[in-house]
Amino acid sequence: MNLALFDLDNTLIAGDSDTEWPKFLIKRGLLDPEHHARQNDYFYEQYKAGTLDIYEFLDFQLQPLTRFSREELAELHAAYLEEHIKPIIPQKARDLLAAHEAQGDVVLIITATNRFITGPIAAELGVEHLIAVELEVDENGNYTGKPTGVPSYQDGKITRLNDWLAQRGETLAGYDKSFFYSDSRNDIPLLSIVSHPVAVDPDPTLQAHAEEHGWPVITLRD
Template identity: 85%
Template sequence: MNLALFDLDNTLIAGDSDTEWPKFLIKRGILDPEHHARQNDYFYEQYKAGTLNILEFLDFQLAPLARFSRPELDALHAAYMEEHIKPIIPLKARELVAAHQAQGDVVMIITATNRFITGPIARELGVEHLIAVELEQDAAGNYTGKPTGTPSFQEGKITRLNEWLAARGETLQSYTDTFFYSDSRNDLPLLSIVSKPVAVDPDDTLRAHAEAHGWPVISLRG
């Protein structure tokens, strides 16, 4: 049996769900566009450079979730999916996921975006297993705007994956082949330990690394 891991943003979707969500909230008049644009640009430059302070970013990105009840957030997310996410899921991405499932592989999305955003996207793609940033909740089940546990970012993806595998009584070596599909230099730690790393529409750093190491480079766009 094989294990097929997929990054989400700019890999299985032709965009970034963490960026599309605030765009959606701005369109609804929920976020101030100028303030958010400044902060988002600040963090995005860090992300591209591989220097993102994930905890600082999460404090910024998750704060709006604390302003709404879960039913309110779920209603917003349903509209967000229709308007911002479904239009940017490439057919090739759906087909690649389905191909792994058809041959009996265990398929997982492993992402640095939070579970509230990504859970419905994983369901839309038909993917059962998801590792994402987990969110703190209060006694009523509403989000506090804070993360909990190890963020699944850079080396944190390895930590979280190993925890998931250990809970199943497995390691990466339990699988014949382990695939990881990603677009980002930030995923080089995990890409470097699977048996079948694949660069998908990669950034310049990942493309250069993939070419130097003979990794496949593919596109799911178009």
């Protein structure tokens, strides 16, 4: 049996769900556009450079979730999915997922974006298994704006994957083949331990690393 791992942002979708969500809230008049754009640009430049402090970013990114009930957030997310995410899901991405499913592979999305944002996107893509940043909730079940556990970012993706496999009584080496598809330099640690790393519409650093190591480079953009 094979394991097929997929990054989400700029890999399975032609954009970043973590930046599309605040754009959606700003369009609805629910976020201050100037402050958020300035802060988001600050963090995105760090992400592209591989220097992002994930905890500092999460403190910023998760705060809007504290302003709404879970019911309100569910309604907002449904509109966000329709307006911002479905239009940027390439058919080639859906086809690649379907090809792995058709040959009986275990398919898993592993992303540094939080589960609130990515859970419904994984469901839209037909992917059952998801590793994402987990979120703390209060006694009423509402989000506190804090993450829990190890964020699935850079080396943290390896930690979270190994934990997920251990819960299933498995190891990465137990699979005949392991694939990981990603666009980002931040995923080089996990790409380096699977048997079949694939760079998807990669950033310049990953492009150079993939070429140096003979990894396939593909595009999923229509």
